[in-house]
Amino acid sequence: MIKVLKKGLYTSIQDLGRPHLQPMGVPQAGAMDREAAWIANRVLGNQDRDAVLEITLLGPVLEFNEPTWIALSGGDFDFFIDDQPQAYRVPIRISKGQKLSWGKINSGSRVYLAVKGGLLSEEILGSRSYCPSITSQLTLQEGMEIPYTPTTEIPISKPYPSSKKWDGTLEAYAGPEFNLLKHQQHYQIESFEFTVSHLNNRMAYQIDPKIASHSLDQITVPVLAGTVQLTPQGTLIILMRDGQTTGGYPRVLQLTKKSVNHLAQLTTANRFKFKIITKF
Amino acid sequence: MTHFDLTYEAFCEDALIIQWPKRIEEAILFDISAFKIGLKALFPSAIFTASYNELMLRFPESISNFKDLIRQLEAAYASREKTTYKPHLIQIPVCYEDSFGLDLEEVCAHLKMDSKELIRLHSQTMYTVYAMGFLPGFMYLGGLPKNLHHPRKTHPRPKVPKGAVGLAGMQTGIYPNESPGGWQIIGNTPLNLFNRTQWPPTFVEVGDKIQFVPIGKDEYNLIRIQVETELYKVQKKELPND
Numbered sequence: 393m394i395k396v397l398k399k400g401l402y403t404s405i406q407d408l409g410r411p412h413l414q415p416m417g418v419p420q421a422g423a424m425d426r427e428a429a430w431i432a433n434r435v436l437g438n439q440d441r442d443a444v445l446e447i448t449l450l451g452p453v454l455e456f457n458e459p460t461w462i463a464l465s466g467g468d469f470d471f472f473i474d475d476q477p478q479a480y481r482v483p484i485r486i487s488k489g490q491k492l493s494w495g496k497i498n499s500g501s502r503v504y505l506a507v508k509g510g511l512l513s514e515e516i517l518g519s520r521s522y523c524p525s526i527t528s529q530l531t532l533q534e535g536m537e538i539p540y541t542p543t544t545e546i547p548i549s550k551p552y553p554s555s556k557k558w559d560g561t562l563e564a565y566a567g568p569e570f571n572l573l574k575h576q577q578h579y580q581i582e583s584f585e586f587t588v589s590h591l592n593n594r595m596a597y598q599i600d601p602k603i604a605s606h607s608l609d610q611i612t613v614p615v616l617a618g619t620v621q622l623t624p625q626g627t628l629i630i631l632m633r634d635g636q637t638t639g640g641y642p643r644v645l646q647l648t649k650k651s652v653n654h655l656a657q658l659t660t661a662n663r664f665k666f667k668i669i670t671k672f
Numbered sequence: 673m674t675h676f677d678l679t680y681e682a683f684c685e686d687a688l689i690i691q692w693p694k695r696i697e698e699a700i701l702f703d704i705s706a707f708k709i710g711l712k713a714l715f716p717s718a719i720f721t722a723s724y725n726e727l728m729l730r731f732p733e734s735i736s737n738f739k740d741l742i743r744q745l746e747a748a749y750a751s752r753e754k755t756t757y758k759p760h761l762i763q764i765p766v767c768y769e770d771s772f773g774l775d776l777e778e779v780c781a782h783l784k785m786d787s788k789e790l791i792r793l794h795s796q797t798m799y800t801v802y803a804m805g806f807l808p809g810f811m812y813l814g815g816l817p818k819n820l821h822h823p824r825k826t827h828p829r830p831k832v833p834k835g836a837v838g839l840a841g842m843q844t845g846i847y848p849n850e851s852p853g854g855w856q857i858i859g860n861t862p863l864n865l866f867n868r869t870q871w872p873p874t875f876v877e878v879g880d881k882i883q884f885v886p887i888g889k890d891e892y893n894l895i896r897i898q899v900e901t902e903l904y905k906v907q908k909k910e911l912p913n914d
Contacts, residue, residue, distance in 0.1 A: 411719055411730065412719055413808070413873070414719055414721045414730070415719065415720060415721045415722070415804065415877070415878065416804055416808060416809060416866070416872070416873060416874045416877075417804040417805045417806065417807060417808045417809055417810050417866075418808040418873075419808075516868055516869075517868055517871075517873060525807055525808050525849050525851075525866075526808065526868055565682070565683075565684060568681060568683070568689060568691070611694060611696065611723075611724045611725060612723050612724055612802070612803045612805065612812055613723055613724070613726050614689070614721040614723055614726060614728040616683070616684065616687060616730075618684065636805055636806055637721065637804070637805045638721075638723050638803050638804070638805030638806070638812075639805075646683060646684045647684075648684065648685065649684070649685055649686075671682045671738075672682050672735075672738045
C-alpha cells in the first residue's frame with residue numbers, strides 16, 4: 393500500500409482512460425501527458441496500461457508500506473526519498489516505510505509516478521482513471537491507501553525515445569470548421585502569442601487573448617482531447633482529457649498528440665504559439 | 673435508400689470524420705446509424721461516435737494511410753446492401769407530480785396551458801436521440817413539439833437532481849446524474865440513464881427513439897426499488913422503418 397500523508401494540490405490515479413465509452417458521452421480521462429506517463433511505466437518494464445499517479449504542481453507526501461520500485465517522469469520538480477534527492481527516469485528502489493516528499497518546481501506542471509506492476513486501485517468500466525461523474529473521487533485524500541503488489545525484483549526497463557526540448561509552439565491541424573473563419577481570425581490564430589488563463593484543468597484550457605468574435609451556428613459534433621473550440625465571443629478553449637465528448641462550438645484546430653502532451657505541462661501564465669501543419 | 677453526398681476528412685493522427693449534409697434530419701441520422709453498423713463489422717477495433725450529421729471513427733493506432741482508408745470507406749458506402757436501419761423505441765417512465773416537476777407550474781403559466789395538456793404533449797411524442805454527450809448518458813433529443821419550446825432558466829440551479837426531465841429551448845432531456853443546470857424541470861424518471869457498475873452502462877444509443885410514459889408517485893417508488901434491486905427491465909422494442 394501507498395499511504396497518502398499529504399494529498400498535494402491535485403493528485404489523481406490515471407491510466408489510458410475509457411476511449412471506448414465516447415459514444416455514450418463518457419469523457420476519455422487518462423494521463424494528461426500521455427508520453428510522460430508512458431515513459432514512467434517503460435522505465436519499470438510495466439504495461440502501457442498500468443495505472444500511475446498524476447501529480448500537479450504541489451506533490452503529495454506518500455509513505456510506502458511494502459518494498460517496490462518506482463520511476464518518475466514528466467515535469468521537473470525536486471523530490472526526495474527520506475530526504476535524499478532523486479533522479480527522473482530511473483528505477484528507484486523503495487524499502488518498507490520510506491517516504492516520498494517534494495521540493496522546488498523547476499519546470500513543467502505534471503509529474504507521473506509509476507510503481508512496479510502498476511497501482512491496483514478500483515477499476516470502473518475498464519479503467520482506473522479518476523474522472524468526473526465516473527469515479528466517486530477526483531483526487532487523492534489524506535489517509536487513503538493505494539494497493540500495489542510488493543516486489544524486490546530488479547525491473548528491466550523497456551526502451552523509449554529521448555524527447556526533444558519543447559520550442560514553445562503547439563502544432564495543430566486545421567479543424568473541420570477552420571475554413572468557415574474569416575482571414576482576420578486565421579491571421580490572429582497563426583500570429584498571436586497566447587497565454588494559458590487561470591481557467592486550466594483536466595477538462596479544458598482557456599487561453600488569452602480573445603480573437604475576433606463570430607456568429608457561426610454549430611450543430612453538436614464529436615470532439616477529442618486537443619480540439620480547439622471557438623466561442624461566439626472569440627475565446628479559444630482547448631479541450632483536454634476530462635473534456636466533454638461532443639461540443640457545440642466550431643472546432644477550429646486539432647492539436648497533434650504530441651502537442652496535447654506539451655500543453656499538459658503548461659500552467660497559468662505560460663505562453664505559446666500555434667503552428668498549423670498540413671494534414672497527412 | 674437515399675445516398676447522401678458525404679465528405680471524409682482526417683481529424684487527427686488516429687481519427688477521421690465522415691460528414692453528412694449539415695441539416696438536422698432523421699433520414700440523415702438513420703443513414704449514419706445504418707452505415708455505422710456496416711463499418712463496425714469492417715473495423716471491429718475502431719470507436720464510432722455519431723451525432724446529428726457526423727460520424728467519427730477512432731482507431732487504436734495512428735492511421736498509416738488516410739487516402740487508402742477514405743477509398744475503402746467510399747467503397748463501403750457505395751456498395752452497402754440495402755440495410756434499412758430499424759430504430760429501437762425505448763419507453764422511459766416519468767413522474768410529473770409536484771415534488772418532481774420543480775418548474776412545472778411556472779412552465780405551464782408561461783406556455784399558457786394546464787399541466788394535463790403539457791404532460792399529454794410531452795409524453796405523446798416520439799423523440800429521436802441525435803447525440804450523446806455533455807454528461808455520461810445524456811441524450812440530445814430532437815422532436816419536441818413547438819408549443820413546448822421554453823427558454824432556459826435565467827439563473828441555473830446549482831444542483832439539478834439525478835433523473836430530472838427538463839425543457840430548454842427546442843430541446844427536452846434527462847439529467848443522468850445530479851449536476852448544475854439551467855433547464856426547466858418538469859418531471860423525474862426512476863430509471864438510471866447511466867450506471868457505472870453495469871455493462872453496458874447505458875441502454876440508449878444514438879439513433880434510438882424515446883417516449884416518456886407518465887406515472888404516479890407510487891409507481892415511481894416501485895420502479896425505483898425494482899431498478900435498485902436490478903429487477904427492472906427497460907421497455908425496448910424494434911420499430912418498423914417507415
